[in-house]
Amino acid sequence: MDLSQVKALFSTTDYQRGMEYYRQGRVTDMRCSKTDTELNVSCTVRGSKDYTVQFVRRKDSRLHISCSCPRFADVGRCKHLAAAMIAFLSEPPRTCAPGSDRYARRVLQRYLQISQESDEPFQTPIRLCAVLHDGYGSEYPSFSLRVGYDRLYNVQNIRDFLGNVEQRRTVVYGKGLTLAHDLALFEPKAQAMIRLLMNEYGRYRSLSSYYMGYAPPDHRKNEITLTGDSFDRWFDLLSDAPVDYAGSHPLTLMQKDPQVRLLIAEEGGGARLAVQTPCPYRFFGSYRSLYALGGGTLLRCSGEFREKIYPLLESGQQTMFLAKKDLPTFCGCVLPALGEQVEVEDPQELFQSYIPDPCTVCFYFDMEQDTLLVKPVFRYDTHSIAFDDASEPDGVRRNKKEEGAALLFVRRFFQQQDRQFVLRGEDAAYDFLTGAIDAFRRRGEVYFSDRLNRKRLQPAPASIGLSVSDGLLTLTLDTGGYPPEELSGLYRSMLLRRKYHRLPDGRYLELDGSSCEKLAEMAQMLQLSDRELSRGKATLPAYRGLYLDELLSGTDGIRVSRDSQLRSMIRNFKTLSESDYALPSELHAQLRPYQQTGYQWLKTLEGYGFGGILADEMGLGKTLQMIAFLSSVPRKTAGAPSLVVCPASLIYNWGDELQKFAPHLRCQLILGNAAERERLRAEAAAYDVWVSSYELIRQDIEAYTMLQFYCCVLDEAQHIKNASTLASKAVKRLSCRQRFVLTGTPIENRLSELWNLFDFLMPGYLYTNHAFREKLEKPILKSKDPGAESHLRRLVQPFILRRLKKDVLKELPPKEEYVRKISLSEEERKLYYACVQAAVADLGDGQGKLQILAALTRLRQVCCDPGLCFENYDGPASKLDACVELCEAMVENGHQILLFSQFTSMLDRVRARLDALHISSFTLQGSTSKEKRASMVKAFNAGEASVFLISLKAGGTGLNLTAADIVIHFDPWWNQAAQDQATDRAHRIGQQAHVQVYKLIAKDTIEEKILELQEKKAALLDTISGCEETRILNMSSEELLSLLKS
Secondary structure, eight states, X not given: OOHHHHHHHSOHHHHHHHHHHHHTTOXXXXXXXXXXXXXXXXXXXXXXXXXXXXXXXXXXXXXXXXXXXXXXXXXXXXXXXXXXXXXXXXXXXXXXXXXXXXXXXXXXXXXXXXXXXXXXXXXXXXXXXXXXXXXXXXXXXXXXXXXXXXXXXXXXXXXXXXXXXXXXXXEEEETTEEEEOXXXXXXXXXXXXXXXXXXXXXXXXXXHHHTSOOOOOXXXXXXXXXXXXXXXXXXXXXXXXXXXXXXXXXXXXXXXXXXXXXXXXXXXXXXXXXXXXXXXXXXXXXXXXXXXXXXXXXXXXXXXXXXXXXXHHTTOXXXXXXXXXXXXXXXXXXXXXXXXXXXXXXXXXXXXXXXXXXXXXXXXXXXXXXXXXXXXXXXXXXXXXXXXXXXXXXXXXXXXXXXXHHHHHHHTTOEEETTEEEEESHHHHHHHHTTTHHHHHHHXXXXXXXXXXXXXXXXXXEEEEEEEETTEEEEEEEOTTSOGGGHHHHHHHHHTTOSEEEOTTSOEEEOSSOHHHHHHHHHHHHTOOHHHHHHTEEEEETTHHHHXXXXXXXXXXXXXXEXXXXXXXXXXXXXXXXXXXXXXXXXXXXXXXXXXXXXXXXXXXXXXXXXXXXXXXXXXXXXXXXXXXXXXXXXXXXXXXXXXXEOGGGHHHHHHHHHHHXXXXXXXXXXXXXXXXXXXXXXXXXXXXXXXXXXHXXXXXXXXXXXXXXXXXXXXXXXXXXXXXXXXXXXXXXXXXXXXXXXSOSOSSOTHHHHHHHHHHSTTTTOXXXXXXXXXXXXXXXXXXXXXXXXXXXXXXXGEEOOOHHHHOTTSOOEEEEEEEEOOOHHHHHHHHHHHHHHHHHHXXXXXXXXXXXXXXXXXXXXXXXXXXXXXXXXOOHHHHHHHHHHXXXXXXXXXXXXXXXXXXXXXXXXXXXXXXXXOEEEEOTTSOHHXXXXXXXXXXXXXXXXXXXXXXXXXXXXXXXXXXXXXXXSOOSOHHHHHHHHTTXXXXXXXXXXXXXXXXXXXXXXXXXXXXXXXXXXXXXXXXXXXXXXXXXXOHHHHHHHXXX
């Protein structure tokens, strides 16, 4: 940088004046420091006062400049800066030693200031006193300052004083006082006052630049006026000691209300009021604080005084005349507000004579076309006065306060038009009449015109008749005057949560839980046609009787009559334990009490031709209860065999159980190749029970449709949860009189699974699939509609029987669950997070669920053992090590273990490690044959192996492995119910030992998120039977992707 470059930075005038300042020697105290990145120069230039100049030249040639003068603040250039730069180039400092950069200097300066402020002062603290100067009218007072030690000197210019403190200047006030204006040298209270004033002057500078043009006249430079919050803070700061008051004695600052007296005397046609205070007060303040100055005190009044008493004093008039007609208003509005804060003297008891009469507000409503009208009327005993009547009837003292409040209330809802208030629009009128009208009733008396009353529909009590005959339910309906064809429209209004339903003829019905709403709900859920509603009669399947009984029980406004057969059916379902169905004598088993109840329930359903879901928790003996039922309907009694459809892995298990508990039943297992199955079907014509798998039924469905069965039982029916699968479609084509479903999880992921089970049991009971989604599934899952949940519960509860082990098996040994979080090694952790980043980068947004789920599966495999994904990986496998260590310890202590994993390749790795430790094990996978599966189960229960390695999907259901008392879940699965089913292979009837369940979770990975999802269960099964399931498949792609990004 040279002089020509400097000259180019400034105007001609600034450069020439800068050169003059340099030649006159006004540039002093030049300091220079240099670092690797910048050159920092500072100095003092003497103008009308001393100004600090600084310029910094960066390594990238950028120049940063500053000066403390006002001109630089306005235009960013000045003569002082020009003089400093000319001086630096003309007479550079001899040394430019490396110095601290500006950031470090700023830190040092701040901490130096703090240390000085915190040290004990080495001399007597400087005093700073405020002197209050009174203002005019309601203005805030101003105040000046005095500064010094024993003798105080007036501060002539407050702005300069604050600048001196900010710059720590030394100033001569007179022969007897020279002050170093260092904030740390002032008294603590003075320091607080200075900081307050600095804030205020900063605000004035802002206002003067942009808004108010604030520039106090010269003779006021020694005063400042604080207002609002700033004055409140000043009052708080100085209220502990008297404050000097210009021209008078010091003021005492207090938080107190002035004393007020009110005198009344009769005068002419009214009364003379005199307002007195102990001394004249001048009031000033803001909406937040009111101050009273007078009598040697400055009082800050309470909020109650400001709101209720000050209006009496605000005019400043000590007396006022009140006309006779206004005395009731004064007595009704003003006196109650004054309360006990004002001393009232009324020697003639005038006020007592003018207390307003009690007023009753009456609201008269009418309706003209689509406009609602209301006329407020004020009733005083026998006098009724319209709201717009200003007259004063003889003997009536009107309560203007009550009248005014009532009119203000009406105007919140209505617009005034002539002599009435109006609300336009039919929708707005109906909304008001079914909502805000209650507020009017609470405020006064409400009257409806005959015309408006005719708009309100008030049906008579409805009546319903129910009768059962030959498996059909006959329903007769009388809606009590409500148009039957409008029930569907009424239900739509209910779904929209409207407060009323408007009929085509203009009438409206308030939706307040009336009997008509219950009828609309019933008609919608039963899907009654308009023709059936108009006739008032419908014929339905008998199974609807249980739903209707629950729906209509305890409903006010509806008379319900039930015939004897319906009452008997309802009674039988409510008293299962008292039913007359005896257990078959041929059954080779002792049923527990709850299992006997299950048998009675199955027989009761059979008696009425209903299907049902036996949904007991895993391990409670659903198979045994069903075998007891099948024993009661052998072929010779029922006229046809019964069919059990189950997963292929359970066919032999069913054969064993039937042989064990019901050896009198001839059972045929239909399996093998197509020719063998055809031969077995032909041989089984005279058998009692057939058993086959879902897959084989699907393959042979054309042959099965030619056969007639008495009862069809679907075991582990979650296998047909998807209505679109071929297996699901096949079992629905089977011809049978009775149908039952066995499953511990009637809902795994979505409510539509429940619909599909009922579509097999009693087609049409839960409507069509589309109607079920619209009426029930969407309102429950998306809107959390309690009404829809209640509907579904009423519909399905009679046909689902679910018991939990904790409720019915008090003698079952306890089950303890433990979560073991395993920290991955550094190498595994780096590999895991690299896979996370790669997955996020590859997927991005807008990906489908399958791609995202595939990425999540890969991450889960890395958590189990990176070798599952990377062939050449030879690093540590922390989770595998922890699992094998746990197995070794448990086996050494005599335990048998069930170990589940989603990944068969992981089971292979675990088996290899167990083999190396000479720990015996079996492995069950999807490829394991049914025969080998059955033999391994028997061998394990006989103690021939210590660990049973099981694929979760292949062995999570249908196994009885009570020899094990340790269950290990190597990796978590999205569906908590699937893991619970696997656990219950051991924790079930027959278990004698305490069962311990270990969940192995890789810390700080997606496995922890899966665990959180399991804990945040969706209340699907709980909606109908008190259990909960997870809903991973209901998650959106965005939600799945968030598992990667979170």
